[in-house]
Amino acid sequence: MSDATATPTFEPRIVGFLCNWCSYAGADKAGSAQTPYPPNVHVIRLMCSGRVEPEFILTAFREGADGVLVLACHPGDCHYKEGNYRAYARSQMVERLLTQFDIDARRYRFDFVSAGEGEKFVNVITEMVNTVRELGPVGRLDAVMAGAAEHKAGL
């Protein structure tokens, strides 16, 4: 496991919340096709993207994730009818929240990956890893707090 340093060798740690029915199956599809992709994304399997609480995402960042992915069934394909729409709506809020926490919104990505889209899964992972690698390690909470204190002092 690499140390999180902002050198070219920085290997980001990314947490992916995947729904069981489409996106996790899409990830397996990439596996069956034996398409290589960067190993930086660690998957947490949930039954539905609708289960993803915004707190899961914030906690992942607090605990040191450099990026977070939420992957869901395509609109209209949700195994549970509409969980993916809830996930999408919450995602919009999360993106705004992250900015307030001084976390670059590009560290978070919501996308749709179907059970057949192994290739899309690989692309999403690769793009995400590249983006986060360029952004460098996520700011530690103490750094954020220091920034906030500085901001307050300046008021």
Next chain:
Amino acid sequence: MLTTGDGSMETTVGVYFCHCGGIITEKIDPALVRTAVLEFPHVAYFTEISLMCSEEGLGDLVRDINERRPDRVVIAACTPREHEKTFKRALAGTAVNPFLLQVVNIREQVAWVVDDPAAATRKAVAGIRSAVARVVHNLPLQKIEVPTRDETLVIGAGPAGMQAALNLAQSGRSVVLVEKHPMIGGMPVRYESVAPNMECGPCMLEPMMDQVLHGDAHDRIELLTMAEVTGVKGFLGNFEVTIRQQPRFVSEVNCIGCSMCVDACPARTPHPYNCGMNDKPAMAMPFLGALPNLPYLDMDACVRATGEDCTACRDACPIPDTVLLDDAARTIERTVGSVIVATGAGLFDAGRVPQLGHGAVPGVLSSIEFERMSSPSGPTAGKIAAPGDTEPQRVAIVHCVGSLDKEHCDYCSAVCCQVAFKFNHLVRHRFPEASITHFHRELVFPGKEAGRLLLHGLHQEKNSFVRYGRLADVRVVDQPNEREVQLRDGAQWTSAGRYDLVLLCPAMVPGDDTAALSALLDVTTDRWGFFEELHTRMSPTQSKAAGIYFAGTCHGPGDIPHAVSEGMAATAAILSSIVPGRMMELEPIRAEVIAERCSGCKICLSVCPYRAISFDEANGVAAINAVICQGCGTCVAACPAGVITGAHFTSEQVYAELRGILA
């Protein structure tokens, strides 16, 4: 054994690593994994198995668990989508509850996709670390067992509903068959012949109707005609159904169907089953040969409704206590385990395209009007006639009235081309010299039998075919003693011939009752207004509500074989899901409200895709029905107080997994 899932340090975890016959170990070094994993808290041991899903491998797994007696188990192997169920079943042979297992996907998501072996090994270790951290918080869960009723409600006694009722009754199940009309048989029983083989509709259906009314299993079918479902409460295995049955004013038990009451009736009313093309007595058979062989009294049309004390029908009846003039509507309550909706479709109202002249220009008939005209039980006793009671020698048939049309129905109605060619056949048979023009857009004749009907119609000397682009460019103009079909090219309308009869083939559209019934049953409708399937291709007869099925055209256009097959398919689903004497087993992955901490905000009620959550007014808290809940966890994530637990995906478990990854 520890069962609290509190992550206590004494909880032991046994880690099993599958080589997958060398496929996993080609990339991941088990020796390095072992060294790393044995350092993790809780891990008691690390066992490698060369091929865990094999009979031998599963035997080794069970034996090893029974010897070492861990509290929890982590298996690093292929995707849990492949063998988690296999491993869970194997755990039944151990003291470890199947939900105290966590599977790490080190094949599809590590060995097969990480190029560098060192990186692959590191990723596998992180995955196992995360699974160990989570599994100590897992809770033992048991399948939920629910008692079920094996009776079935079938709504609609057309080909689909009758077939379903028969299959269920023949297997020993009780059926409540609700039909809103006074007769059974659905739409095709009203047709002189059915496509593509020109078989007589009533003759084809008679054996099926006879089975329903008098067959060996008929005593298990409670047929309620003139009845509609007015209330449904409950869920798979336990639906409480309320049915409202209108009075027939004729005893179903005593009546012998002699029709003497019909002959005596002085009142007349437009015939509802002949599209109002003729009148019928208030006391009447629905039509000649309708089954059950019983008349019904339309009280709105009866002279008694105007206050007159007419008893002509009762006086004419040879059997005492058979005409029941004081009969009244009744409410019937039944409890069933499942519901089959087979209410059929409706026809696109051609009057919505006024330029086609339906209802305004004489001699312009919709398909159902022509079906009745050509039927011996119809308004003209089967005589096909143009206005003025003349023989039609020039007939236009307009296809796709409303179908494949973005302004109306953007789908193909599946059967109308065959209906059009059936009409061609009927006209040609009676009037061999008639000229017939088809105004069509596409010609759709799939399947092994329909092709003959197509070829038969295509190659008649006196037939002609005109392809039109948009329905908006077709109009029918009333001319003295004839009707002119005109087509528009640009701004110019030009004549496409003059006809004695113009037959319109309207699209199949959702039945009138669909919206109301979908609300009663709490099932969804699709963007066209048909009942919506769980999956149009893979679960085509299943609704999105467990225990409610669709058969026939109530959920989209289709033909008779389609309807009959779906009646059988829905039956098979019911027979396999509800077995008398057997409890229904449900996966325990369900959400639950911690009632004492619920603030009663009702947010969860609004997000549940299954309406599994109700509000307990007495206690001011939300309550989740475990049978309806499908375990998606959307409400768990939505609860602002965090007092809904998603079994096997609790926040505690997810956070443990997350921290395991990021440790």
